[in-house]
Amino acid sequence: MNSRKVTSETRRGFPAAKAPSQQPSRILIVDVTSPSWTNTCSVLSEALENTLCLACSLAGPCRVPLLSVYVVQDQQECLLPFVQVKEGFARVQTCISELRSLPREGCFPQGGNGVVQAVQDGLQQFKQYSKHTAAAGSTSSSVEIAILTSQSGKEMVKQLEKKLKDVDLVSLRRMQIIEVLKRDFLEPEGVEQSTPAEEPSSDDIAILGMDIDVQTVEDNVISLEMLFKTWLHDYGTDREQLHLLLPSGGFGHATAAKSSLMCLKCDLQERLLDPALLSGTADGTVRTADVNPPCQLAAWPATALYKLRVVKALKSEGVCESVLYGLPFIIKPTSCWQLDWDELETNQHSFHALCHSLLKRNWMLLAKCEPQNTSPSWNITVHSYYIVVPSDSATLLVKAVAVRELLLPSAFPALLAEHPEGSALNSLEVEVTYNPLHLKNNLYKYLKSMLHRPTHRQQAQPREQRPERHQPKQHQSRAKATVAPLLMAPSPVQVFRPAAVRRDSCEHSLLPEEDDGFLQVLQ
Incomplete structure (x- = not known):
């Protein structure tokens, strides 16, 4: 197969820089040397297109600021040089079309250096892009690399460790190796979401002074889509997002004065994407959404530090359920990098103890949102209240709860003690649990049509401006480079960062029942 690497003739100017973003840029490297590439190609293309049409349609700052896509066959090839996703969906779709058109034989030799070369080239492209946009305010200061392959993740880790010793990795936040496995190689009844691999040893994930995350995923649309949707989460870790204020109590540590409050430092994470943030509605009208309403928490973008003071159990x-409203958010222990390790460990330990205690007592918490900034010219504060629900997954769920001012009267008669049972329900299929992955509402198709609409509104050209019929059409078969390729020589500066400390020492550190005394005061 002929090499189609980007050449210097395709050099163009850089896109204009946008507002700074905490979200990392993304480099996706697809290893197509798998014998099962025929099936993987179609499901990968659909999953990637679905996720990126969401990213382009969401209001507010772009959650995937920059994207670059490489494929590795007998050598690496850049299908999509760095492009700003929100303004470049047409180029993204061109890249996906080319991905679909790649040969399906899957007979390229494995074990080459194509993946390593793609990593090097991607990092150099990002470095050059960052230098260009630094004066105008960089769109992203770090990059994450995801490598999709059918090769052994551990073997690829060894290759990367050997080949990248002299490469400048200062801008690389994380590298992810995803083994895409056919259903035949998984359990007979494979799960529909990403299947986690056995946890690698610290030697496998703490090389080159950075984390390398090795995962396995089944080659179906849902599994890969959920993998790409992790890109839509907030990746800002400059500070914690929420303080959960509780009465001081026993955590096995020295107790504070009764008048003081204990603070659990947490992060917020979206459970669902807010439909109001999408760029259109079913009737085609544009909706404007307030991404951070005054009386509501907002998990993304994290622009404020919220304080929830627990007032009652x-x-x-x-x-x-009828008095709960709004979107639910996940509360989890913070991963703020500015906190030292001891504080992070103690905070996580206390958070897990709280979850354990609430589950044991079958309690929820009622919390009041403390005012953030009270203006001196406005001395009336409208408080919002929330219900905090425990989970056995070491997280909490928070949802807004109605107050007196919002409540409407409702007086409905109670059900009769006895009533003849109807037969209308007998033909319904019964499921033990609700799985949202089993339902879809054509949102992806609708968003793609909305994103395509401007491209189909081309006005008719005057006759003198129309191309002559005999002129051959210029077929653009691939996205052009926005950055000239750099030489593959290793960087003379060797940068190492401290190996990441594994933070799973607290995962099973739930406290015994005598350590949940801090909840007694809420009775």
Whole structure:
């Protein structure tokens, strides 16, 4: 197969820099040397297109600021040089079309240096792009690399460790190796979401002074789509996002004065994408969404530090679902890099103890949102209240709860003690649990049509400007480079960062029942 690497003739100017973003840029490297590439190609293309049409349609700052795509056959090839995703969906779709058109034989030799060369070239492209946009405000200061392959992740880690010793990795936040496996190689009843691999040893993930995350995923659309959707989460770790304020109590540590409050430092994470943030509605009208309403938490973008003060404990069976409203958010222990390791460990330990205690008591927490900045000219503060729900996954769920001012009257008669059972329900299929992955509402198709609409509104050209019929059409078969390729010589500067400390020492550090005394005061 002929090499189609980017050449110097395709040099163009850089795209204009946008506002700074905490989200990392993305480099996706696809190893197509797998014998099962025929199946993987179609599901990968669909999953990638679905995720990126969401990223382009969401209001607010772009969650995937820059994207570059490489494929590795007998050698590496850049299908998509760095492009700003939100303004470049047409170029992204051109790249995906080329991905679909790649040969399906899957007979390229494995074990070459194509993946390593793609990593090097991607880092150099990002470095050059960052230098160009530094004066105008960089769109992203770090980059994450995801490598999709059918090769052994551990073997690829060894290759990368050997080949990247002299490469400048200062801008590389994380590298992810995803082994794409056919269903035949998984359990007979494979799960529909990403299947986690056995946890690698610290030697496998702490090389080159950075983390390398090795995962396995099944080669179907849902699994790969969920993998790419992790790009839509907030990656800002400059500070914690939420303080959960509780009465001081026993955590096995020295107790503070009764008048003081204990603070758990947490991060917020979206459970669902807010439909109001999408660029259009079913009737084609554009909706403007307030990404951070005054009385509501907002997990993305993380522009404020929220404080939730726990005021009361509630029995779980005593909370009516009809008084809960708004989107739910996940609360988890913070991963803020500015906190030292001891504080992070103690905070995580206390958070897990809280989850354990709430589950054991079958309690929820009622919390009031503390005011952030009270203006001196406005002395009335409108408080919002939230219900905090425990989970056995070492996270908490938070959702807004109604207050007196919002509540409408409702008086409905109770059900009769006895009533003849109807037969209308007998023909319904019964599922034990609700799985949202089993339902779809054509949102992807709708968003793609909305994104394509401007391209189809081309006005008719005057006759003198129309191309002559005899002129051959110029077929653009690939996205042009925005950055000239750099030489593959290793950087003379060898940069090492301290190996990451594994932070799973607290995962099973739930405290015994005598250590949850801090909840007693809420009874």
